[in-house]
Amino acid sequence: MVAVTFGTSSEEYHLLVDAASSNTWVMSSECETDACKTHSTFGKEDSTSLTVSDQTFSITYGTGQVNGTVATDDVHVGDLSASLTFGLGIGVSSDFTSYPMDGILGLGRGDSTSNAIEAPSLMDLLSTKSLIKAKLFGLHLSRTSDGDNDGELNFGAPDTERYSGDLNYMSVIENEDGFWEIPLDDAGVDDKTLGSKGRSAIIDSGTSWLMMPEGDAVALHKLIPGYTQSGETFTVPCTSKQAVQLTFGGVVYNVSTADYIGGKLSNGACSSKIIGRQTFGPHQWLVGDVFLKNVYTVFDLDDSRVGFGVKSEEAVASSTVSSSASATGSPTASGTPSNAPTSTVEEFSGASATPTSLKTCTAGSTSFSNSGSAKLAPTGTTLLTEASTPTGTAVVTAESQQSPSATASPTNKGAAVR
Template sequence: MHTTLPTWLALSAATIIPSVSAFYPYQYDAVNVSPSPSHPQRLSRASNDNRARSATLPLRRIATNLHSRQSNVYNIVSSKKPSQDKSVAIDQDGKDLSYMVAVTFGDSKEEYHLLLDSAASNTWVMGQDCKSEACKTHTLFGKGDSSTLKTDTKAFSMTYGTGSASGTLASDTVHLGSTLSSPLTFGLANNVSDEFRAYPMDGILGIGRGSVNKQDGEIDAPQIMDVLSSSQLIPSKLYGIHLSRASDSLSDGSLDIGHIDESRFSGDLNYLECVDNDTGFWEIPLEGASVDGKDAAMGTVSRTAIIDTGTSFILMPSADAKAIHTPIKDMAQNGESFFVPCDTTASLAFSFNKQSYNISSKDWIGDKVENDSRNLCRSNIIGRQTFGEHQWLVGDVFLKNVYAVFDFEGKRVGFGVKSSDDEASKASASASSGLPTPSASASGVARPSISAAAEKAPQGQASSGVATADLSSSGLALVVAFAAIFMFV
């Protein structure tokens, strides 16, 4: 039975559930919701927090010296130093919502955590002249920090939905890990919007494909992958990404720059050519999706997936999100928000190029709703169209289940099923091919509370005989924006 959420639950969804930023801060629509003071329910992070407390995470809080400079006061979960050369640890916020890399500039010893964003090509960091409220809780960079920093009067301005950052250009040597250093032109933000007050990152590291048509305010300079490649510091202009899951408590996330870590996946990489666009997005054809092995049919129009490390969840047009949730018993909907039983055994999978990838139940079901007799949890599939009507924004809830390769020269994205030798993905297996492809569909997702049956589906593993939708590529023009979802806490 499918139900509609009562007004009190819809109100809590609108006020407590995470915001999505692209910078496109996402908030659940409360337009048709009437406040009900007699039902002060809220969404709880109890299920996530309990797991986090049971795990030993390398949380560190960077001390703040208010007398001399501002420093990042957020808790950061540090990953282990990768064993491979030219690999950089990917840290996170402990909630699988923000994945970052620590960089240093010039001769400064201070670390700056920059959001790893495959849907953006510009890099910027909060500057020492920033007086915005958000800057007061982050590590700021300026002339007093590096003697090799060169500043410029040329302005940059980035607008992401309702969020924004602006300032002037600067250049200095950027250090990634212990072996990669290169000069880079980036932005020094002296004004950032209030949305950043809740985010742990001190800026953005853009690793997108690069926009063909630069928009006003964009930084018109080579991005980090361009300079590393042109300086011949890396053998190939590509990178591989392994995102770790906080609840696994392994903290082994890594960004493999210029090379592929074959120990992270089993079998061969499944490559997909990028759809032509002028936005710099890594956009690929989405062949299909399934719920419990059955096609989540959404018609015959082709769909594409924008693969984005800067987005925590999955955003898609409302009709597609409804098609995915409808087969799930006792699901509930309020506007673009969907809820499912916390103990649901429903399994979800994406299909790319005739290979199907399961999404772990740890990732696709979100926070538990307190004081609700139906034992509902929030779904991390959001029914909101962020770009074209057939484009999905596919973020970390999918990427945690695969090893992903972003190949600039080949203009392609590759997925590898996480290796069974990788403890972080004990649930990983191999992808199968030759799956039947009925009509059209697509799916992507995430979750904290896990049922035994749902956990049996290995993360990233293709289920044999899964029915998937037949979706071909489409080349739609997009708005330039990076996409990221964060939790307001």
């Protein structure tokens, strides 16, 4: 989640960073449902600059639904500010009662859903006003077990200190839903591959899990000794050491056991966060935080592509991404170029924010908590709630945890939100 403020209000609202949706909304002070009673709400009494229209909106997620009125006000995210049209959630379903967020910060490529909010997204506004150098955002997710709670959201340029080597870019597969969907080369466990072809992955920061059609999930778990299946869910031995692997753009990325092995169950086994559920098409996987915690991810709207950066030696099998790879081929785990026409591997040459001693960038710095929190999935999926609770709370800057910094000037081209 990321902490934002609206208009003249000084109160922070914690919004879930959702790469699968472009709609932003926050719970309204007019909301009387149980969900709103346990969260921070926003309304005219909180900001003198808020304007509320007669337009309504309605969004249905895999788990949960929200409807309400459309409003406009300045939104402040770290050092960045823009006049944003967003939703005030009046009818918020009970599904949100146990979720830690007060709303959604939509960073998707564009929604085609009817009754959604028809207005420029935050990324559109930041780019149009030249507050960021490039229309992209980078995402670093931390995990609870590491104890760092140092998640980071970068606008306009990636934080090059968050990854080693170069970014491995894959072109987005065009789709009507505006998803960040990219080709999935293959998957496997400890270098034993499934040999799957024709799969794609919808990259979604708003989903905690790794979801795929049941047949693919069974095949993947068969490579983990001691697994069991019960419908769409699986268990694995808590002591499993095998690394699950996903291959994108010719690079094999490891998924840590810390991310795909869940809590211990009454039978002594641990739940698997790899779920056998077809969320969309028969060859589409929904790739959420289980994978994203292992890489630094860049969502590039200008060039319609997704890039992965290797966080450490553990995040990629055998080798890091080679800086000498060509634009039409990308390295395999052994560093040998393979034919991957939909991907490029390159070093980002644009501006990047400079971290301080607290690893906080000077432009647009704010923190967000992601580890262990419940996540929303796109329409057509069902949320599976993690047993753990979020660690820490969202913080606007390293210097102050109460109020955002001043609005970024147009010269601040790389803004980081931590």
